[in-house]
Amino acid sequence: MKTYRYRWIVFGVMALIYFFVYFHRTSPAVLATTLMEEFAVTALAVGVLSSAYFYPYGLMQIPVGYLSDVKGPRLVTTVFTLIAFIGTLLFALSPTFEVAVFGRLLIGVGVSGVYIPTIKLISRWFRVDEFATVTGLLFAVGNIGALVSAYPLAAMVSMLGWRKTFLFVGAITFVLAISCWFLVRDSPMGFDKKTEKSERFSTNFRVVVKNPVVWLIATSAFLRYGVVMGYQGLWGGPYLMDVYGMQREEAGSVLMMVGVGTIVGAPIIGFLSDKIFKTRKWFLVAAGIGFTFTMAPLAFMTASLSVTQLYATSFLIGLFSAAGPVAYALIKESYPLEVTGLAASIVNVFPFFGGAAFQVFMGYLMDTVGMVGESYPPEAYSMAFSFCLVASLISAVLILFVHEKR
Incomplete structure (x- = not known):
């Protein structure tokens, strides 16, 4: 073939x-x-x-x-x-x-x-x-x-x-x-040919970690993806079922909109960043601000959102978080070609630690309020989402300190 x-x-x-x-x-x-x-x-x-x-x-x-x-x-x-x-x-x-x-x-x-x-x-x-x-x-x-x-x-x-x-x-x-x-x-030529390991790993590693850009973007990604996984990956479902009395299938339908927003947003945001605005940093800042405003209703109107607003909020969480891949383009443009892969792999560690940390800490915050009967009250989820709101704002602010090289 x-x-x-x-x-x-x-x-x-x-x-x-x-x-x-x-x-x-x-x-x-x-x-x-x-x-x-x-x-x-x-x-x-x-x-x-x-x-x-x-x-x-x-x-x-x-x-x-x-x-x-x-x-x-x-x-x-x-x-x-x-x-x-x-x-x-x-x-x-x-x-x-x-x-x-x-x-x-x-x-x-x-x-x-x-x-x-x-x-x-x-x-x-x-x-x-x-x-x-x-x-x-x-x-x-x-x-x-x-x-x-x-x-x-x-x-x-x-x-x-x-x-x-x-x-x-x-x-x-x-x-x-x-x-x-x-x-x-x-590979298409020389199937299964093994590549040689780099002898300059330690040198390249030092080049990467000495640049503050990698730490600013990594920390921002830690916070942003932590919020997304806290909501989409775990606590969004119980929130919709406990506070709004949704069945599992309906709650799943609302959470699906996070994925829909991401699928819609990723190619559009990438195209706008590449072709129209020709900036990575300010597009990430704008997306971060949008992401922060999207979290506000969950924090302050936890039990008073309509079903339509819940669907829209989930969609916007996915849409604004889809700017994440632009951060990897910013990393690529901040380093020499021979270390961009290493820099990206280091940054890629942080979002997953963010997802883990947020899921546990949000559960801890909810437990400080405690359950009422067999479910958590709106106050428990409001506390968890307020924490996410603050994290979203910090995530956007960190990008302001990144020096963009185009």
């Missing part, structure tokens, strides 16, 4: 695996109340379970990049997807809450080995003038995974139960791991 056709098979397999990276990331939002009932645990405990995905994901970003260089992306993704399969089975069959947390931890380890190898494969199989387009397609497929983890997952859990649902997800994951090994090739 000719290269220009086969490359789409390679991309298709990797994109399908990446679909489940996002699916697992946001699935606890519609499972939170079910897991609290199943294991008789508090919001803080469920926050710990959900955040168990993010810590290994963040920690593994740089090692995965190194392994992709020396072992090849095909082998790395196959092995890590098998780890995700094992984690999914453990989660689905978990007899205790501790086993469920460990399963979630393994899922985080497994899916951490997908994005960086996929980007490396895209750079080898597609031309330079196709790279952004194909990466955009990958991002869209991932966010479709987030959409499926909302209403469709809620409906499937209602029909089959959460355990059978995740057994089914595990079976698909196993098939994708095998498909990766048999169908994916590391």
Whole structure:
């Protein structure tokens, strides 16, 4: 089969695996109340379970990049997807809450080995003038995974139960791991050729970490993505069910709009940043301000929003957070070409620690207010969302201190 056709098979397999990276990331939002009932645990405990995905994901970003260089992306993704399969089975069959947390931890380890190898494969199989387009397609497929983890997952859990649902997800994951090994090739010329590790890693690392740009953008991403994962990834679902009395499926439908906003916003924001405004920094600041204003109704009108306003708020959270990829363009333009990959991988660690930290701390804030009967009152969610509002503002302000080089 000719290269220009086969490359789409390679991309298709990797994109399908990446679909489940996002699916697992946001699935606890519609499972939170079910897991609290199943294991008789508090919001803080469920926050710990959900955040168990993010810590290994963040920690593994740089090692995965190194392994992709020396072992090849095909082998790395196959092995890590098998780890995700094992984690999914453990989660689905978990007899205790501790086993469920460990399963979630393994899922985080497994899916951490997908994005960086996929980007490396895209750079080898597609031309330079196709790279952004194909990466955009990958991002869209991932966010479709987030959409499926909302209403469709809620409906499937209602029909089959959460355990059978995740057994089914595990079976698909196993098939994708095998498909990766048999169908994916590391490059069109010299299949599965391993690249040599860089001997200048320590020098390049010093170049990256001495530039304040990387820390400003990384901290901003930590806060912004922490807010998104706090809402979309975990506490948005319980909020809609506890405060507005929504069923799981309806709450999932509202949360789907975060993914829709991201899918709509990412290509538009990228195009405007590239072609119209020709700036990264000020576009990030503007998006950050919009993101902050979007969080305000959740903090101050927690129990008095209409259903339409809830849908619109979720959409805008996704829309403004979709400016995140522009930050990686800003990183790329702030460093010499030979260290941009390392700089991006370091920045990529922080959003996932943000997601983990926010899910746990928001659960802690809710527990300080306490439950009323079997649900949390609006005051508990208002406190958690007020924290997110402050974090959103700080995230936008940090970008003001970035020096943009075009």
